[in-house]
Amino acid sequence: MLVYLKTLGCRLNEAELETWAQAFQKAGHAITRDLQQAHIVIINSCAVTQDAVRKSRQLIRKLHRENPTAKLVASGCYVTLNEEEAANLLGVDLVIGNQDKNRLVEITLEALNMDSMPSFSTNAGEQSLFSRGRQRAFIKVQDGCRYRCTFCIVTVARGEEASRPIPAVIDEINALAAQGIQEVVLTGVHLGGYGSDINSHLTELINAILQNTDIPRLRLGSLEPWELPNHFFQLFENPRLMPHLHLPLQSGADSVLRRMARRCKTSEFSQLVDQARNNIPNFNITTDIIVGFPGESEQEWQESFDYIRQTGFGHIHIFTYSKREGTKAATLTGQLTNDIKKQRSRLLHLSAGQMKQTFMESQLGQEYPILWEGQTEELDHGRKRVFGYTPNYLRVACEINQDDSIENKIIQAKLLAVNDNHIDAELINFDC
Numbered sequence: 001m002l003v004y005l006k007t008l009g010c011r012l013n014e015a016e017l018e019t020w021a022q023a024f025q026k027a028g029h030a031i032t033r034d035l036q037q038a039h040i041v042i043i044n045s046c047a048v049t050q051d052a053v054r055k056s057r058q059l060i061r062k063l064h065r066e067n068p069t070a071k072l073v074a075s076g077c078y079v080t081l082n083e084e085e086a087a088n089l090l091g092v093d094l095v096i097g098n099q100d101k102n103r104l105v106e107i108t109l110e111a112l113n114m115d116s117m118p119s120f121s122t123n124a125g126e127q128s129l130f131s132r133g134r135q136r137a138f139i140k141v142q143d144g145c146r147y148r149c150t151f152c153i154v155t156v157a158r159g160e161e162a163s164r165p166i167p168a169v170i171d172e173i174n175a176l177a178a179q180g181i182q183e184v185v186l187t188g189v190h191l192g193g194y195g196s197d198i199n200s201h202l203t204e205l206i207n208a209i210l211q212n213t214d215i216p217r218l219r220l221g222s223l224e225p226w227e228l229p230n231h232f233f234q235l236f237e238n239p240r241l242m243p244h245l246h247l248p249l250q251s252g253a254d255s256v257l258r259r260m261a262r263r264c265k266t267s268e269f270s271q272l273v274d275q276a277r278n279n280i281p282n283f284n285i286t287t288d289i290i291v292g293f294p295g296e297s298e299q300e301w302q303e304s305f306d307y308i309r310q311t312g313f314g315h316i317h318i319f320t321y322s323k324r325e326g327t328k329a330a331t332l333t334g335q336l337t338n339d340i341k342k343q344r345s346r347l348l349h350l351s352a353g354q355m356k357q358t359f360m361e362s363q364l365g366q367e368y369p370i371l372w373e374g375q376t377e378e379l380d381h382g383r384k385r386v387f388g389y390t391p392n393y394l395r396v397a398c399e400i401n402q403d404d405s406i407e408n409k410i411i412q413a414k415l416l417a418v419n420d421n422h423i424d425a426e427l428i429n430f431d432c
């Protein structure tokens with residue numbers, strides 16, 4: 001059978017798609033990027049915002065419209081929170097909630113009576129990521145969250161914390177490394193809670209991966225800024241652990257953080273940032289900020305804005321607060337007008353752009369091993385521009401001859417000049 005996989009939402013959804021791709025191949029089926037050819041279509045949906053729910057429904061309808069003969073399986077957070085509605089959407093043959101995601105392939109093949117078909121695929125796990133044009137692999141190591149941030153629906157959709165045993169993670173990473181993958185990103189709903197249910201913790205997992213795999217680059221996905229074990233930043237002394245952390249702050253005003261039920265005050269956040277920057281050179285910290293949270297007064301906004309600027313970030317994902325039914329924040333008084341939210345978002349985007357520029361400029365002249373990716377831009381005179389990422393997660397570009405390829409290679413480069421959202425660089429000791 002030819003299986004087409006599609007996801008919306010977070011890196012965890014992306015990581016699950018990768019695990020399913022490998023499992024379908026192990027079961028003798030093949031992954032296709034051509035929807036028209038597919039016999040089975042799998043959707044991993046999202047429900048983080050009302051808009052994500054709308055997009056999930058739209059995607060289900062679109063994929064069925066474009067291939068009405070394929071068997072359509074819907075999974076993910078939208079489906080988990082709206083199982084009946086999803087099951088009644090036109091074209092949906094099977095719905096699988098988050099609680100059964102680990103068995104999605106088995107349930108699908110059984111329920112759709114597909115496991116009796118003759119196999120004609122490639123070897124299990126072969127090229128599945130490359131067949132989907134990826135150099136970096138997201139690895140799901142943890143699911144669920146014990147916290148109840150008042151704006152968050154994910155904790156509702158994903159349930160209790162559950163960690164994958166370390167050997168299973170090691171095996172998956174070694175299998176991907178054997179395929180030629182150079183970088184893996186550890187993901188979870190609450191990555192910092194890794195091990196809470198299996199008497200382990202994130203530091204033990206990271207050490208085990210660095211000791212028992214040869215993966216050249218290990219990156220951490222989004223990490224809530226609390227519960228990080230002592231000596232956490234010593235882990236980054238190993239150059240294979242990438243010196244970048246995405247630490248969602250959400251607001252720079254403690255009174256707003258309290259209404260969000262966040263487990264981190266600005267003073268604690270600053271301590272983390274200082275630890276990282278004092279111990280590891282060129283460490284990049286990026287974050288998430290929600291602007292316009294219910295009740296966010298002018299004074300709280302100014303306090304938040306000033307704290308964010310004073311801290312400085314390599315990049316900020318800015319979310320304008322939108323009411324999410326099923327969350328506590330949706331019931332809070334003091335919901336702000338869209339005009340106020342838009343105005344604050346505009347101001348923060350401006351400032352975030354300046355902070356990013358400042359961080360990128362601080363990196364000029366540095367030499368880094370870059371993981372070069374597949375994306376290219378055609379240039380004149382038989383040249384092309386190729387893109388990649390530094391260890392501290394800066395996007396860089398270099399020029400090479402049209403006929404050459406450095407895709408999925410790690411090659412040293414010197415950072416020369418900021419060019420819009422990336423840094424132009426030149427390859428070192430690599431003639432092309």
Ligand code: SF4
Pocket residue numbers: 145146147148149152153154155189190224
């Ligand atoms: S810690 Fe993260 S996943 Fe958990 S409730 Fe808060 S925002 Fe949601």
